[in-house]
Amino acid sequence: MTIRQAREHNLKNLDLKIPRDQFVVITGLSGSGKSSLAFDTIYAEGQRRYVESLSAYARQFLEQLQKPDVESIEGLSPTISIEQKTTSRNPRSTVATQTEISDYLRLLYASIGVPHDPKTGKPIEKQSAQEIVSQVMALPEGTRIIILAPLIKGKKGEYKNIPKQVAQAGFARIRVDGNIQDVQEELKLDKYKMHTIEVVVDRIALKDSVKKRLTDSIETALEVGQGSVTVLQPDAESEKTYSEKFSSESGFNIDEVTPRLFSFNSPYGACESCNGLGTKMEIDPELLVPDGDKPWINAIAPRTRGRSHYLMYYRAVMRELAHMHDVDPYQPFKKTSRSFMKKIFYGTSDSIWGKPFEGVIPYLERMFQNTDSDWLKDEISRFMSVLPCPACNGSRMRPEALAFKINGLNIAEVNHFSIKDAKKFFAEVKLNKAEGEISEQIIKEINRRLDFCFNVGLDYLTLDRMSATLSGGEAERIRLATQVGSGLTGVIYILDEPSIGLHQKDNQRLLTTLHSLRDIGNTLIVVEHDEETIRKSDYIVDLGPGAGEYGGEIIYAGKTAGILKSKKSLTGQYLNGKRFIPVPAERRPLDPKRVLTVKGAEENNLKNIDVTIPLGTLTCVTGVSGSGKSTLVNEILYKALAKELHHAKDKPGRHKRITGLQQVDKIIEVDQSPIGRTPRSNPATYTGVFSHIRSLFSQLPDAKMRGYKPGRFSFNVKGGRCEACQGDGIRKIEMHFLPDVYVECEVCKGKRFNEQTLEIQFKGYSICDILNLAVTEAIQLFENIPPIRSVLTTLNDVGLGYIRLGQQATTLSGGEAQRVKLASELRKQSTGNTLYILDEPTTGLHFADVDKLLKVLQRLVEKGNTILVIEHNLDIIKTADYIIDLGPDGGDKGGEVVFAGPPEQLAEHPTSHTAKYLKPLLKQS
Numbered sequence: 001m002t003i004r005q006a007r008e009h010n011l012k013n014l015d016l017k018i019p020r021d022q023f024v025v026i027t028g029l030s031g032s033g034k035s036s037l038a039f040d041t042i043y044a045e046g047q048r049r050y051v052e053s054l055s056a057y058a059r060q061f062l063e064q065l066q067k068p069d070v071e072s073i074e075g076l077s078p079t080i081s082i083e084q085k086t087t088s089r090n091p092r093s094t095v096a097t098q099t100e101i102s103d104y105l106r107l108l109y110a111s112i113g114v115p116h117d118p119k120t121g122k123p124i125e126k127q128s129a130q131e132i133v134s135q136v137m138a139l140p141e142g143t144r145i146i147i148l149a150p151l152i153k154g155k156k157g158e159y160k161n162i163p164k165q166v167a168q169a170g171f172a173r174i175r176v177d178g179n180i181q182d183v184q185e186e187l188k189l190d191k192y193k194m195h196t197i198e199v200v201v202d203r204i205a206l207k208d209s210v211k212k213r214l215t216d217s218i219e220t221a222l223e224v225g226q227g228s229v230t231v232l233q234p235d236a237e238s239e240k241t242y243s244e245k246f247s248s249e250s251g252f253n254i255d256e257v258t259p260r261l262f263s264f265n266s267p268y269g270a271c272e273s274c275n276g277l278g279t280k281m282e283i284d285p286e287l288l289v290p291d292g293d294k295p296w297i298n299a300i301a302p303r304t305r306g307r308s309h310y311l312m313y314y315r316a317v318m319r320e321l322a323h324m325h326d327v328d329p330y331q332p333f334k335k336t337s338r339s340f341m342k343k344i345f346y347g348t349s350d351s352i353w354g355k356p357f358e359g360v361i362p363y364l365e366r367m368f369q370n371t372d373s374d375w376l377k378d379e380i381s382r383f384m385s386v387l388p389c390p391a392c393n394g395s396r397m398r399p400e401a402l403a404f405k406i407n408g409l410n411i412a413e414v415n416h417f418s419i420k421d422a423k424k425f426f427a428e429v430k431l432n433k434a435e436g437e438i439s440e441q442i443i444k445e446i447n448r449r450l451d452f453c454f455n456v457g458l459d460y461l462t463l464d465r466m467s468a469t470l471s472g473g474e475a476e477r478i479r480l481a482t483q484v485g486s487g488l489t490g491v492i493y494i495l496d497e498p499s500i501g502l503h504q505k506d507n508q509r510l511l512t513t514l515h516s517l518r519d520i521g522n523t524l525i526v527v528e529h530d531e532e533t534i535r536k537s538d539y540i541v542d543l544g545p546g547a548g549e550y551g552g553e554i555i556y557a558g559k560t561a562g563i564l565k566s567k568k569s570l571t572g573q574y575l576n577g578k579r580f581i582p583v584p585a586e587r588r589p590l591d592p593k594r595v596l597t598v599k600g601a602e603e604n605n606l607k608n609i610d611v612t613i614p615l616g617t618l619t620c621v622t623g624v625s626g627s628g629k630s631t632l633v634n635e636i637l638y639k640a641l642a643k644e645l646h647h648a649k650d651k652p653g654r655h656k657r658i659t660g661l662q663q664v665d666k667i668i669e670v671d672q673s674p675i676g677r678t679p680r681s682n683p684a685t686y687t688g689v690f691s692h693i694r695s696l697f698s699q700l701p702d703a704k705m706r707g708y709k710p711g712r713f714s715f716n717v718k719g720g721r722c723e724a725c726q727g728d729g730i731r732k733i734e735m736h737f738l739p740d741v742y743v744e745c746e747v748c749k750g751k752r753f754n755e756q757t758l759e760i761q762f763k764g765y766s767i768c769d770i771l772n773l774a775v776t777e778a779i780q781l782f783e784n785i786p787p788i789r790s791v792l793t794t795l796n797d798v799g800l801g802y803i804r805l806g807q808q809a810t811t812l813s814g815g816e817a818q819r820v821k822l823a824s825e826l827r828k829q830s831t832g833n834t835l836y837i838l839d840e841p842t843t844g845l846h847f848a849d850v851d852k853l854l855k856v857l858q859r860l861v862e863k864g865n866t867i868l869v870i871e872h873n874l875d876i877i878k879t880a881d882y883i884i885d886l887g888p889d890g891g892d893k894g895g896e897v898v899f900a901g902p903p904e905q906l907a908e909h910p911t912s913h914t915a916k917y918l919k920p921l922l923k924q925s
Contacts, residue, residue: 005071031547031802046079113404149225273391457506460626460890473500548802603653626890681809771806815843832864
């Protein structure tokens with residue numbers, strides 16, 4: 001592939017040849033132009049050419065699709081981008097649905113699943129027509145019934161010919177969506193809505209003499225309804241569907257068995273209570289009692305807050321209930337019996353003042369459902385949590401779907417397996433000859449997809465894990481696994497740091513997968529900083545020498561071995577050992593009195609562990625993927641401290657207690673979630689520096705003469721912004737057949753402001769020019785304005801000197817967003833007792849940038865603060881004062897503390913996976 005004169009963003013007229021069918025790594029400092037070359041040039045041009053191959057209708061939009069700033073690209077195959085962005089925020093998207101394993105599981109259970117009665121646990125046999133007649137005849141004599149044969153059940157369409165077909169079959173009436181009508185009436189249905197249509201076979205008043213007629217009608221209905229019949233009792237407004245397929249003695253019926261019965265995204269398979277989400281917003285007893293040391297009658301939180309006394313009456317009732325059960329109303333909640341508090345929370349049939357006690361939780365739920373007051377809804381919602389749906393126990397499925405089992409397990413139980421356990425289940429599944437023949441191809445497809453996920457290091461993820469909870473690296477590897485499964489050849493795959501979030505132990509499997517993609521005839525272009533991935537590549541493109549305007553040049557392009565000899569390449573110098581991040585000469589001493597201790601942590605796969613975190617240190621939590629690091633740090637420690645220190649609402653993961661809380665007065669989590677979800681968010685607005693800049697512009701002489709206030713220089717406020725695009729600088733073009741395309745506003749040419757606003761300039765720069773400056777350029781411009789300079793300097797210190805002040809938040813990677821947040825926190829006044837939690841802060845960082853970041857983190861610790869980092873990067877691990885290594889493996893085989901102590905002692909540990917990779921690095925000094 002030959003690229004000529006690439007000028008996108010900071011690329012400086014690059015001419016480059018990239019070998020096809022090779023594993024190519026693009027590396028270099030953060031901001032040196034790697035993504036500009038890989039994604040904004042190669043991938044963007046590949047996509048543009050794809051759209052160009054579409055119909056004339058599609059091509060009418062082409063002139064509005066921006067061509068990358070490149071002279072030409074020859075030898076460009078179809079391009080597929082696999083980026084680090086987290087996947088769907090849709091709560092219905094899971095690992096199984098994304099990898100298509102869910103589709104094959106549904107097909108498998110519909111094909112060979114054996115239904116069981118939920119009450120007795122016995123397998124359910126099919127019903128005969130005679131058994132159905134016997135059940136109907138058991139109804140009271142004189143009961144009027146209508147016998148219906150289902151034709152269409154919950155399907156979209158107009159079905160105009162059905163009345164005619166029914167009439168030709170000799171029937172006079174049909175029931176359409178619950179309403180009975182004559183077949184002579186015209187059928188007018190919305191073809192985009194789901195409809196149910198049934199034939200009215202007979203109307204009967206039950207008595208002994210009609211048994212033969214009933215039998216004939218049931219048999220006719222079963223024939224017309226393809227094995228199903230519905231018996232409607234119009235007087236009782238009830239109906240029951242019987243099936244020749246499955247029915248139990250206890251009256252449990254399964255109407256039709258199709259793959260949609262096993263989908264929580266279909267109304268036919270989803271739990272009716274939670275609509276297939278598996279969770280519900282419920283009143284949480286733990287949130288009702290924030291302080292268990294108080295007397296229980298005062299501990300229950302919603303009493304006399306704000307404008308409403310909505311539990312005052314209940315206090316009197318609760319006192320009476322306490323008197324009846326001989327319980328002291330003023331004894332601490334912690335010491336009050338659970339059985340009595342259950343009566344308080346959920347009610348009791350005991351008569352108090354002439355009626356049963358409803359219970360605090362049912363009362364609050366009723367208030368929440370019935371009130372029109374937004375204030376009251378907000379007030380009560382403070383005591384609600386997202387809890388597993390009580391109807392389906394979080395399985396998302398209706399009872400009929402859960403009744404089907406294969407080897408004793410229903411589909412929800414299989415979905416709860418990790419990838420690794422699912423592989424084992426399908427390898428050992430025992431089927432009879434007929435079941436084996438039916439399911440052979442289905443199980444083969446499931447195993448293929450499980451293997452792909454296993455090979456990219458995702459063996460610890462459960463199939464029912466929600467996509468929204470995956471890290472950027474996990475989401476990227478799931479997409480990679482899906483692509484491997486597609487078996488495409490001759491494609492250019494462009495990947496963004498696929499090794500993110502992977503322990504060195506798991507990295508080898510990922511590299512094997514990447515090599516297999518290459519070996520079947522694809523070209524891999526990987527933007528990467530991981531040392532092992534760089535060394536295992538076939539070809540390297542190293543960009544630099546600096547970031548932003550100082551980058552965009554080719555420092556080295558050639559075979560991997562050659563970069564080790566390059567004197568110009570910073571990457572080469574780190575790879576050949578001439579440069580390295582030194583091991584600290586000494587570790588900070590640990591004060592046994594200044595510690596945080598988590599006792600009895602057992603959320604997810606954590607095995608009731610005790611973990612001590614020394615305060616005033618840089619502590620690193622390590623371990624293989626899925627060992628429990630995020631659960632311990634984010635789900636338990638952060639949420640518990642946030643609840644204690646900042647009254648946060650999120651419920652911490654299961655643990656007994658945390659000691660040493662009084663030594664921390666502030667907790668800050670700096671994660672990789674976006675700093676904003678719209679193009680209006682950017683680093684300048686997030687860090688607050690844009691407010692200072694707007695104030696500065698409003699003080700300029702020209703602005704004062706015109707009476708411009710700071711709001712004039714905001715693209716969110718009418719007056720100064722371009723009204724054609726409302727300050728976005730871009731317009732959305734709806735493509736209908738493709739994702740929407742954003743094009744530059746033709747009025748302001750992407751500048752976001754109107755002409756009058758742009759006439760105000762500081763040192764020759766308009767407000768638009770300022771937003772287009774890189775951080776390093778802006779530091780020079782504002783060097784004499786301390787409030788602005790200090791914020792920008794902090795951004796530069798965390799390795800973000802190359803990003804533009806007005807760069808859209810949606811274009812920042814997870815690692816960049818995290819460092820913007822870190823910079824924002826660094827400029828705040830430190831208390832010296834702050835706990836900072838960082839989740840893989842080295843994402844997207846070159847070796848030299850990691851060195852920069854470490855200096856910033858050490859600066860924070862020097863002030864007495866504590867930094868707790870989840871990290872796989874060995875340069876961070878080797879410089880930590882204290883390491884907590886979890887494992888030994890992922891999933892069920894993880895969740896234990898393998899080691900806790902300084903790096904030198906970890907390196908000698910016999911069973912730690914981290915130890916063998918860390919040991920060689922500790923020799924560097």
